[in-house]
Structure formats: C-alpha cells, structure tokens
Amino acid sequence: MDLTPPPTSLADLVAPPQGSPMRRPGFIFGAGTSSYQIEGAAHEDGRLESIWDRFCATPGKVLRGENGDVACDHYHRFEEDLDILKRLGVDAYRFSIAWPRVMDAAGRPNAKGIDFYKRLLDGLAERGIRAFVTLYHWDLPQHLEDRGGWLNRETAYRFADYADLMSRELGGGRVAAWTTHNEPWCSAYLGYGDGHHAPGLKSNRWAAQAMHHLLLGHGLALPILRANDPAALHGIVANCAPGYADTDTAEDRDAASLFETYQNRWVLDPLLKGEYPADLWRLWKGCEPLVLPGDMDLIKQPIDYLGINFYSRAVLRSKGPDTIDWVRHPEVERTTMDWEVYPQGLQDLFEAFKRDYANLPPLYITENGMSSDDQVSAGEVDDLQRQAYIKAHFAACSRAMDNGVDVHGYFIWSLLDNFEWAFGYERRFGLVHVDFETQQRTLKRSALAYADFLRKRAGR
Numbered sequence: 001m002d003l004t005p006p007p008t009s010l011a012d013l014v015a016p017p018q019g020s021p022m023r024r025p026g027f028i029f030g031a032g033t034s035s036y037q038i039e040g041a042a043h044e045d046g047r048l049e050s051i052w053d054r055f056c057a058t059p060g061k062v063l064r065g066e067n068g069d070v071a072c073d074h075y076h077r078f079e080e081d082l083d084i085l086k087r088l089g090v091d092a093y094r095f096s097i098a099w100p101r102v103m104d105a106a107g108r109p110n111a112k113g114i115d116f117y118k119r120l121l122d123g124l125a126e127r128g129i130r131a132f133v134t135l136y137h138w139d140l141p142q143h144l145e146d147r148g149g150w151l152n153r154e155t156a157y158r159f160a161d162y163a164d165l166m167s168r169e170l171g172g173g174r175v176a177a178w179t180t181h182n183e184p185w186c187s188a189y190l191g192y193g194d195g196h197h198a199p200g201l202k203s204n205r206w207a208a209q210a211m212h213h214l215l216l217g218h219g220l221a222l223p224i225l226r227a228n229d230p231a232a233l234h235g236i237v238a239n240c241a242p243g244y245a246d247t248d249t250a251e252d253r254d255a256a257s258l259f260e261t262y263q264n265r266w267v268l269d270p271l272l273k274g275e276y277p278a279d280l281w282r283l284w285k286g287c288e289p290l291v292l293p294g295d296m297d298l299i300k301q302p303i304d305y306l307g308i309n310f311y312s313r314a315v316l317r318s319k320g321p322d323t324i325d326w327v328r329h330p331e332v333e334r335t336t337m338d339w340e341v342y343p344q345g346l347q348d349l350f351e352a353f354k355r356d357y358a359n360l361p362p363l364y365i366t367e368n369g370m371s372s373d374d375q376v377s378a379g380e381v382d383d384l385q386r387q388a389y390i391k392a393h394f395a396a397c398s399r400a401m402d403n404g405v406d407v408h409g410y411f412i413w414s415l416l417d418n419f420e421w422a423f424g425y426e427r428r429f430g431l432v433h434v435d436f437e438t439q440q441r442t443l444k445r446s447a448l449a450y451a452d453f454l455r456k457r458a459g460r
Helices: 051-056 074-088 111-126 154-170 184-192 204-228 250-273 295-299 344-356 384-402 445-457
Strands: 028-032 092-096 130-136 177-182 233-239 243-245 305-309 314-317 363-367 407-413 432-434 441-443
Touching (some): 028 363, 111 130, 154 177, 250 314, 384 407, 441 445
Parallel strands (some): 028 407, 130 177, 233 305, 243 314
16 A cells, blocks of 8 residues: 655756755756757757768668757757756756857857857846856767767867857856866767767777866866866766665675766766776777877866766676677666666765765756657646656755765756657756657646745745
8 A cells, every 4th residue: 555645846856855955055957958958059059960860861870860950959059958957946057058050160259159059048137047167979070970079189288279268158157066077977978889889980999088088178178177167166077876686696786886987987086096997908908908008097087076976777687708798688767768666776876986986076966857749638747657767856856965966956857848869859857858850848737836836945
C-alpha cells in the first residue's frame, strides 16, 4: 500500500524535501539550453556553417534527416522565451553562444551576431535573471574542422581568441558565470571516437587527442576570461555517470571502475589532478595523446566551479581483462532515450567526487532532466514521469548536500523541447512543449510545478 500523502499543491509535485539545503537562500535554480538546439536562423546575419550544419546535411547521420536550421526559432523569439523564464521564476538561465555566429573565418567579430547575445543578456538583466554563459556547446565553425578541428592543436588557440572576444564584448557585469566547454567528453568521444556526433569521426586515438586539445583550450581561455571579466565565476561542465558492477566479482568491479575512468576521470583527473588516468590506456591501448611541456599545468588551473550534467547510471560487466560491457536490465524504469532512471546515482557520484578529489570546487548541477513522449491534450501537457524524475533527483541532491557535498545550484535540462542532436526532434526534454510546425510554446505541468515551488520559495 502506498502511504505517501497526495500533493497539496503544484509545488509538491517537484519540490525538494522540507528542510532541504536546496531551499536555503542563495541556492540557484535555473534552466538551460544550447545554441544549435534552439536558435535556428542558421543562415542569417553572417552566421557561418558549423560542424553540426555539415553533419546534419550528411545522409544517415540524423534521424529523419532533420537539422537545426529553424529549431525553436529562438533567434527571433527570444523575448517570448525570456518571458517564460520570468514566469518560471528561475534565478538563472544557462545558454551557449554559437561560435559561428560571432566571428568570421579570419577571426574578426560579427557585429550582428554579437548584438543578438547583447540583447539576450540585456533581456535577462531586465527580468532579474542571472546569465550562465557557455562558450562551446559543440557547434565548432566548419572552417576550423576543415583544418583538423579538435585534432589540430591550433584550434585550442582559436578557442582562446574566441573566449577573449566574447568576454570583452559581453562581460562587464552582465555574465554571472562563464563556462568554457560543455561536456568535452561528448565533443571528444562522440565526435571523434564513435562518430555518433559531429564531425562523425571514429578512432579512440583521435578521441584522446581531441580531448587533450579541448582541455588545453579551456586552460588557455581561463586566464583571459579572468582578466576580461574578473567579477564573474569561471569553470567548465562535465557529463558524468556512476558505474555499478553487475555482479559482486572482482572482474565486474574492475569493469565498473574502467567505465568511471573513461566516463568521468578522463575529464576530471586532468582538471583536478593534472594528469590523465593511467587506467584509461588499459582500455584504449596505445591511444595516449601528444602532450607538450606545460600543457597539464594550464589544464589544472583552479576553477571557481565545476558543472556536472547528470542523467543516469551504467551497469557493467567484464568481457575479459581490460574490457567493459554495458548491461541492460529490461525491468527498470527508463526514459525515451532508453536511459535508466536512477536518482541515487547522483548522490553516489557526488559523494565519490568529494572523497576522491581533495580540491573539488563548488558544484553546480548544470543539466538534469529526461526525455519523454509529451503530447498536448486540451491545451495541457501532464508529464507525470518528468515530475517524479525532478522530485526524486532534487531529493538525491539534498541527501548529498546533507552529507557535506558543496552544491550551489541546479539547472533543469531543458527549458524547451529542442533539436536533440542525432535524434532530431523526436526526443523531448523540455519543461516547455514546442510545436515545431507552429512554434507554439506550452508550459508542461512540470514547468508549472517548478514555477509554483520557486514562487513559494521566494515568499511570493
């Protein structure tokens, strides 16, 4: 018998537990998006081609051949979307800048593209919403990919130039926090390792080298960002997941550890320890990247915060020495991405990071959310699974904080249903439903509940 009391208000559908440290003043609640997934206007105002434009135009790469040419048309509808953020009552909005929109191929600024982000930042300020700005959310200018992309060390220096321009043009108090890279694991592995993402290359050795240049770009950009916009926070965002052994054997425990090496430590060890994890080269033999003297010192510079994107866990077994094999248990709850719903993994992951990294900076959950098959019925979207998902993950974060993990904020992914990369428009992550034919926005019940919680938290 379920003895859980029924919710007494919309807020109860998603709210953290009573007494949660997430309810304290100063904890930041927000929502996030990324440029290619929502902006559209792919051929307007001097925007250059990105690797995702090219990837989407390649037959067989994206479901149904869809692309981000229009997406949510946010480039033209951003005022409406900012009004939605205001209605939600969020403290902060996490978005990314489209590198191909703000610079030409010679590195000169594109005033029209930059002006869009200035207007976006002004609109956030007018509504009292803080801006968390990501410089790189995967949409590399295609002209840089034509010269090797992240396999070319020079791209790290071009990224630093881009960070310099953006922090000079958009800084000065308008940005609360700068993020260099979103999920370098995805850029490196999905882009250059297994080919699921742009630019679609397939080599573990290339993935390892691309990761090094991504992290080098982060290290080169950090002092520039600090000099140009010293009042802001400066950090990076990693997608992480805990690994669990399928059986309690030494072999499966080793497989789980190897998974966490490849998924988490590949990014976090260079940033926080100044070295790549040795076990990674057990999994990818002979794939060590070229690292020049001084690189790791740049990469391990202190950061003000570490963003963690959390969605699910992995269950692993061994197929033999130095191997991992994913185990799919069919009876567990899953999202339409086929990701297991496992909130406890967030607590386990954060407490492990606190144990393993003595210099762990303050954490933000910069993405957490789920995809579901949401439909509008009588003008409403009652996304029951998402409501339960948010509530359970808020509770897991609260438990980690109660156990001493320093978490400063939580951004739900995503504000809008959007272009979900190689899955096109099929997978809906949004708090807000988007009809991609009409661009009609409809706040889902999870969004209304989130807004009700934030309103009550603010005492309104």
